[in-house]
Structures are given as C-alpha cells and as structure tokens.
Ligand SMILES: [Zn+2]
C-alpha cells in the first residue's frame with residue numbers, strides 16, 4: 001500500500017491499514033472475535049471484554065452490537081432524526097446516546113488501555129451504518145501538547161476505514177494551544193473560534209470527507225473541523241461518533 005509522509009502526519013491509501021495507529025501493539029486484529037491474534041495476545045497480556053467479561057476478547061462484536069441497536073442518524077443541531085426540516089448539513093451518525101454502558105465504554109476507550117478498543121468501536125459503527133458517499137475519513141486530532149499515547153478518534157477512524165474501504169487522512173491539527181487540564185467541555189464552553197483547526201494534509205479540493213470523533217456533546221468541535229475541511233475546498237459528507245448527547249429542542253452552542 002502506498003504511504004505518504006508529510007511531517008509528523010501519515011496518510012494511507014484505501015483501507016488505511018498502513019498507519020501504525022491502525023495496528024494494536026503490532027497485531028492487526030480482525031473484525032471477528034476472538035481472532036487468533038487476540039488469543040495469542042491474551043496469553044501474554046490477558047484481556048477481557050469490558051461489557052460481558054469474556055476472556056480473550058477486547059470487546060465482543062455481539063456486545064457492541066447490542067449497544068448500537070438501531071442506527072442513529074441525527075441532525076447535529078437539534079438531535080432530531082436526519083434529514084431535519086429545520087437544519088441543513090451532513091448527518092451525525094452515532095453508535096449510541098451518551099449514557100449507561102455506551103458512556104462507560106467511551107470512558108474505557110479514553111482512560112483505560114483503549115488502543116484495541118478504538119478499532120473495535122470503529123468496526124461496530126461500520127456494521128450499523130452504511131458507508132456515506134465520501135473519499136476520505138478524517139479523525140479529530142489530539143490537542144496540542146496532549147500526553148495521551150493514542151488518539152481514540154484515529155483508532156475509531158481506522159476501524160471504519162477497514163470496513164468501508166476508505167482511506168484515513170490524519171491531516172487536521174488544532175490551531176490553538178489548550179491548557180493540558182482543559183477537557184472537551186471546558187473547551188466548548190469557551191467560544192471556539194471559526195479557525196480552531198488548521199489543515200496540514202494533502203489537497204482536499206473537490207473531495208467529500210467523513211469527520212470522526214469519539215463523542216459529540218455540543219457539536220462545536222465537529223462544526224469547527226467541518227469548517228476547516230470546507231476551507232480546503234472539500235465537502236463534509238457525514239460526522240461519525242461513538243456516542244452523542246441528547247439535546248433535543250435546544251439551540252446550537254457557539
Ligand atoms: Zn462481551
């Protein structure tokens with residue numbers, strides 16, 4: 001597979017499987033569970049499904065599918081069904097609402113050893129949603145100076161990429177510095193500037209992009225990422241997240 005390097009960013013051709021972050025400790029896991037790779041991994045590093053406790057499973061597809069249930073295709077502005085009669089823009093495709101076990105799984109992804117889990121969540125999202133018509137999958141980046149060892153949005157993007165056969169283009173960067181302790185909600189309570197993100201990847205002109213994050217709360221971060229993609233001459237085709245907060249009937253945050 002062709003791989004392009006531009007500075008610290010990596011780009012991969014369809015499938016996206018050349019990215020180091022699309023592998024898990026050097027083991028490329030399959031979308032079925034448990035794979036031989038997982039069983040081998042379990043011998044040296046025991047893992048259990050965080051949802052049912054099953055040994056040698058990073059997260060069972062059946063457990064994830066039970067959480068996703070019906071495909072959530074929503075309006076990002078009012079969280080009503082997509083298409084929305086009041087708001088325009090691409091659909092927000094989610095795995096589940098941000099509560100209960102879906103929320104717990106997101107916390108495990110972010111604060112546990114979530115590297116293998118992220119790809120699994122991507123597989124689960126790709127099982128429940130048909131691939132939007134698009135050319136690229138673009139993950140939200142970690143904030144500048146982050147000490148996190150992996151980008152959970154990129155891992156989810158890798159899972160989507162392998163099933164939907166679309167390349168991951170990891171070209172978005174925060175254009176601003178956040179204090180290390182500032183979490184997502186702290187950032188979004190502040191008014192994110194229109195140019196919160198810059199683009200450091202290859203040309204997107206005339207392309208359609210799927211923008212991926214782990215969770216959508218106010219929608220502001222995804223909105224600013226979409227603005228960066230539009231400035232590059234591309235069209236956001238869809239947003240994809242694992243969980244989404246319910247916000248029916250409220251106006252969009254700045
Ligand atoms: Zn399970």
Ligand SMILES: [Zn+2]
Nearest residue numbers: 075078084087
């Ligand atoms: Zn709406």
